[in-house]
Amino acid sequence: MGDTLTKVKITTAFEGKPNARALKTYVDNGGYAGLKKAFTMQPGQIIDEVKAAGLRGRGGAGFPTGMKWSFVPKDDKGPKYIICNNDESEPGTFKDRYIVECNPHMILEGMIIAGFAIGANKGYIYTRYDFFEEIKWLETAIREAYDAGFLGDNILGTGFKFDIDHYAGAGAYICGEETGLLSSLEGKKGQPKLKPPFPAISGYLHRPTIVNNTETLAAVPWIINHGAAAHKTMGTEKSPGTKLFCLSGRVKRPGVYELPLGYPIEKLINEDAGGMLPGYTIKACIPGGSSAPILTAEELKGLTLDYEAITAKGSMLGSGAIMIIDDSMSMVELLKVTVDFYHHESCGQCTPCREGTGWLANIMTGIMAGEGKKEDLQRMFEISRNMEGKTICALSDAAAMPTKSIVTKFGAEIADFIERGKRA
Amino acid sequence: MSETVTFKLNGKDVTVPKGTTVMEAARRENVDIPHFCWHPGLSVAGVCRFCMVKVEGRPKLEIACNLQATNGMDVKTDTDEAKSAHKWALEFHLINHPLDCPICDQAGECGLQDYYMSVGKYQSQMTRPKVLKPKMLDVGRDLVLDTERCILCSRCVRFEEEVTKTGALGIFDRGDRAIIGTYPGEKIEHNYQTNLVDICPVGAFTSRDFRFKQRVWFLKDKPAVCPGCSTGCSVDVYGKPETRSYFRLKPRKGEANGHWMCDKGRHMYSHLNQDVRLRTALTTDAQGRRKDTNFAGAIEDLGKRIAAVNPATDVALLVSAQHTSEEYKSLFDFFVGELGIKKVFQWREPTEKIDAFDGLLYRGDHNANTRGLLNALKEAGLAANLKNEFDAAASSAAKVVIAITPEVPTTFPSFEQQLEHLRELDFVSFWTLAGSVADNKKTKHAIPMKGFPEKKGTFINHEGKAGKLDSPFPCPVADGRDLTEIVAALKQWRHSHGSR
Amino acid sequence: MSEHNHNTKSNDPAPAFTPALRKQIEGFLTRYETKRSAILPALHAIQDELGWIADEHVEILDKEFGLHRVQVREALTFYSAYRQKKPRQFNIQFCNNIVCCMLGANDVIGKIKGHIKKFEEKGKESPFSVEGVPCMCVCDGAPAMLVNKDRHLNVTKENIDSILEKYASLKSGV
Structure with a gap:
């Protein structure tokens, strides 16, 4: 059991730093060290490390990331793909946007490491089209990474080739679903693909493909850098690490909070966010984006923010979007x-x-x-x-x-x- | 030889080749799993979510169409959970369906109706206004599209992508606003469009040709082989025996054609209806007066004319390649074997491109039995090539010419012109289905024939494979006979009149 | 919720492709693993450059760039980003999902509509149009809206007028 109260900033580490998004800021503060370390490891070791870290998909489903990576056929020498699902669209969620705002290089580094781990040489970042500013930041970061040799044909002299391109969605929630995203990336309507086969076997253009959420990929460099054990010191046993929680509604300080999984929800609302605005009380709470079953105010008592605890209450942690519904809402x-x-x-x-x-x-x-x-x-x-x-x-x-x-x-x-x- | 798996289907052990889906296995076992989007000739879409089955040990129901059977799998199609899923899937399909069965051609062969009776029978809970969509769209020569009846199973879209590879249909917009259609203002042009009507499990695509003609439950279908070209597609002919009329052809799964047939083939019923057929035999007396007669009268007239000449030199036979091999055998056994005639010619279409092929089914040889005819000619010791054509007949100075016309005049653009040509000869006996043959005053003798759905026999297709006709409809024309019957009657006449 | 209507077509004449737009689309054709992936970026480029996407544009994508018209139209009508009619100068996409709704989005939308109506009553066309859209994923700044590509947060009944005025004053300069 890790620490569920001490706040450690991983994916929001660059929050508030001057020139936060610049490559130089990133590198000066230990950026791309995880990639360098990854290059000293065997691809299989990287997958094992992510597995051991207990990292779970942060997009909503909570599927173990290392396990997902391990489904990619190792003996397949053809093209494989890493896709960053940055199509943030679950109502109530605004964390992936925030990671891009804090520092997009973390996402690129996570993708390159993932690519090296599964033997992919191409990655796409798929972002909802109306993140106009954020897309520019990502494209700038991609250019910077090419210029600095973190992307391209021979990354840091290792001979490993990895390219990243950006692709914008066009207004469809369903493209946040990984196979809907792949259909969209293929230029089709964003309709999810029939499974099996799963994308790790047959995804983008019927090739092995890993689709990971932005927050998931952004956590990867830290894990490789600090090791699985360090990751497991945070959060609960089954939900290790930190998670971004998007708190919205009539609280005093709505926003993105990076918290260890297992953090008490009441503490988040009442202490971190400063409680409700005067004159409003909590009527209900949607804890994981609008797809999550609603909880009554009563059900929030003693609730902790981890996959298991929220599931036990009949709802789900989902994307970490916590919408506080106050008594003004019908x-x-x-x-x-x-x-x-x-x-x-x-x-x-x-x-x-x-x-x-x-x-x-x-x-x-x-x-x-x-x-x-x-x-x-x-x-x-x-x-x-x-x-x-x-x-x-x-x-x-x-x-x-x-x-x-x-x-x-x-x-x-x-x-x-x-x-x-x-x-x- | 190939690897197999054994699994349980409703408690019964079933062994199938590895890779077989539960849907395919169930069909082999005659277990009906309700489905709309799955079609044996198309890729798996898995979108109608109707074919839910229970797999023991799995938390959720699975769709049978995308579920490969594996060893030891225990599949049940009839648990309460599965049955409830089927009922609800049907309800979801029907909430926005217009339920206009009384004016819908699909009624009687509609998946929605059939499944309502087999797995539905619920009281609908839908009490709100329905989603309205465009109707009566003209999207092709033989296609009328009603997007409100459409259940968005995507079979038609997949057919366009996978079979004809024309990609003319798309599903536009999304959610329950989604609409099947062509690009605005465009129509489906190809020769396979009526297959869309067949594969549409509901009444969204209906056939312009068949529209409002007949309720399907009055029709009887019998298997046959399409006479439209040398591919020899397996078909079902739909007729109404009470009125001796025909309404349509549909493909039946067969080796030559898979699941499909072409639109040209679809029309291989229109030459069979009484309005265009030769309904009585025709003779001309010594004074040159034409008169209708019965079959016996026509045989007697022809018998006399043959008896009056030396058949070996004075009788010529002009044969088209649209009749069965059995008929050709009796024809040549008699005329060549018994009468010793030498002048046997083929009625071919001069403009035909015999080797043409559209890549799917339709071939340039618009005769169902060219191979059968050539085989029969060869067996009779005659020249068996395609060169031995009609013009030779005209110049053969025969006193009696028997012209066995193509059954389907529409496949021979020069049909009428050839008839003109033949009528110039001294005496021609036309054996034909086509009423137009006797319409011309110059025609002296004609015997009505049976059409392909009215006889038994074999067509040999372009690759030498036999297609069987074996469940005949009653012939709409009382005096209609096939070649074997006509020959037998002639033979009988000659025997009873002492000539051999 | 959304007033996005894909089937509403414009009678406005389709603006012609500029050479820059053509070049951009050509770039998309070879940028991805398959040509078909160019459909979404090409439609975005057309809309960015010309404001909306006309049937004629789809036909050009087919005939001149080899993108199948049925496939292009499927994408065009599936995704809500694409417009099939000429927009007004300032198109407002106002989030009316849960949090924005709770914080008064519908009141603000009502106010914008009233603003537009005032123009219409005078027989003029408002430079604004407004549509409700799904969650824009900036809920900590609810209610949120986009005016063309500008994101505005914490938009209220109180501050909407000044925002609209600012855009309206830009109008003469454009």
Whole structure:
């Protein structure tokens, strides 16, 4: 069990530094040391180190990163790819953007190390298109890295070749799903690919591909530099390391907080963020992005911020987006916004998701228009239940889970609204 | 020889080649797993999420179409969980479907209807207004598209990408606003478009040719071989026996054609309906008066004319390559073997490009049985090449010419012109399906024939493979006969009139 | 939620490709492993340069650059970034997802719409258009919006007027 209270800055280490994004700042403060160390190791050793560090995917799913890397066929000599999933789009999340703002080189270094580990020579960073400024910062960093010999045909004289290019999305939440991203990178609609085969075997252009979240890749240089053991001193046993938490809502200091996993949520809200703005109280909390089931204020008591603890409460850590819902928010409106979002973003290929998200949104439109029916709550629950676990990707589940939790935990408020709406 | 795996399907051990999916294995075992997007002739899309099955030991249901059977796997298609998933998948497919079955041509052969009866039977919970989409779109010669009926299974898009490689269809927009279509203002041009109607599991694509003609439950389908070219696609002919009429052809899975057939082949029913057929036999008396007669009358007239000349020198046979091998055998056994005629010519289309091939199915030889005819000629000891053509017949100074016309006039652009040419001869007996043959006053003698769905026999395709006709429809024309029957009648006449 | 309507087409004449745009698109064709990957960047480039993407542009991508028109149109209509009609001078994308909504996004959007309506009542076209968009992932600065490519954070009923005024005053200079 590591330390769950002491704050160590890994992915936000350059936060607030003057000229934080510049290559020089990065190198002067130990940047690319992890890469140099990685070149002294065998690729297999790097994968083992990341495995031992217990690093889990920071995009939302929490899949062990080292294990993902180890799925890439070692004897395959053809092209392989490392993709940085910088398509931050889970509502409530703003951490990957922040890493780019703090220092994009950390992401590049993580990608090069990952590339060396799995034998890939090409990487892409896929960013949502409307991070206009952030894309420029990334492109500048890529240029700097080429100029300094960290990218190109013979990196630091090792003979290892690695190229990174940037690719912008075009406004589709689904491209945050790793295979939706790959379809998009291929110039297609961002529709997730049928699995199996998984991307590590057959991904971008049917070649072995690793897609990692920005935050995951940004944590890699530190792990290689300091070792798996050091990483495991932070966080909990099953959720080691630090995680970025995106705190939003009517707290005094919303923002990105890098905290050891297992950190108490109440401490984050009340101490780090300074508590709620005067006159507002917590009504509920969405702990892992809008796909995560909602928690009541009561359920936050004693809750710690790690994968296991939040799962035990019936929700999920997800992307680390903690949205504090205060008492000014109508749960009918929250549900409407949530189902509208998934309806808008469903890619449309799998029937239960395409039709289910539309159906939920359609029912909510009716409720908002005063045409709601008492049985709508149960119906929405049933629709959601039957959207879960039935589709190629998790967007259907992402729509179903919050819906189920909202109609369950705040059913009375919605039922009351339906009743009043009818009378009005 | 190849590696196999054994798994349990609904409790029964099933052994299949390694790599077989549960969907494919279930089909072999006649276990129906409901599906829309999966099609045996296309890649796996896995998007309709209908074919959910339970695999023991796995937390979630799996889709059978993308699930490879492995040794020891225990798959069940009928657990309560699977059945509920099927019912819900169907409900999701139907919530925005217009349910306009009473005016939909697909009714009666629609996946949505069939599955509602087999796995649905629920009371729909959908009470909100439906998503509306464009209807009645003209997207090709034979295609009418209703995007509201479409369930976005993507079969048509995959067909365009994988089979014809034309990529003319896309799914535009996203979510439940997604719409199948061509690029605005463009139409599908190729010769395989009606396959889109076949593979569409619902009534989104309907055939302009078949549209509103007949309810499918009144139709009877029988297997046959397409007579449209030398590929010899396996087909089902759909007819309505009560009215002795034909409505359409659809491909049946076969060695020559896989799952598909071309649009030209689709029309190989239109020459079979009574309105265009020769319905009665025709003779001309000594005064030159044409009159309708029955089959026996026509045989008697022809029998007399042959008896009046020396068959070996005065009778010529002009044969097209659209009849069965069995018919050719009886024809040549009699005319060549018994009567000793030497003048046997082929009726070929002068403009044909016999070796042309579109890369998929359609060939330049628009005869189903060129190989069969050549084989029969050879067996009869006659010149068996394609050069021995019609012009020779005209100049052969035969007193009696028997012209066995192509069955399908539309495959012979020069058909009418050739008839003109033949009518100039002294006496020609036309054996034909085409009513237009007798329309011309110069035609002196004609015998109505049976069409390909009305007879039994064999077509030999371009690569020498046999295609069988063996479940005949009743012939819409009472006096219609195949070559074997006509020859038998002639033979009978000659025997009873003492000539040999 | 979003008023993004892909099927709304413009009657405006399609602006012609500039030589610089052509060169940029040509670069995309060989930059990635497959030509098809050039579709998204090419559409972005057209929109950046010409403001929107017309059917004629898709046809040019097909005929002159070898990008399949059905595939281009699939991308064009799938992604919400692409516009198929000529935008106003300042297009406002206002986040109306959870946090922005809770912090008053809809009120601000209402106010912007009122602003636009005032122009229309005078028979003039407003330089602004506004659409609700999904989460922009800057929730610590909610409510957030983009005016063309400029990000604005903590946009409220109180400060929206001055922001709009600033842009409106740019109008004459453009």
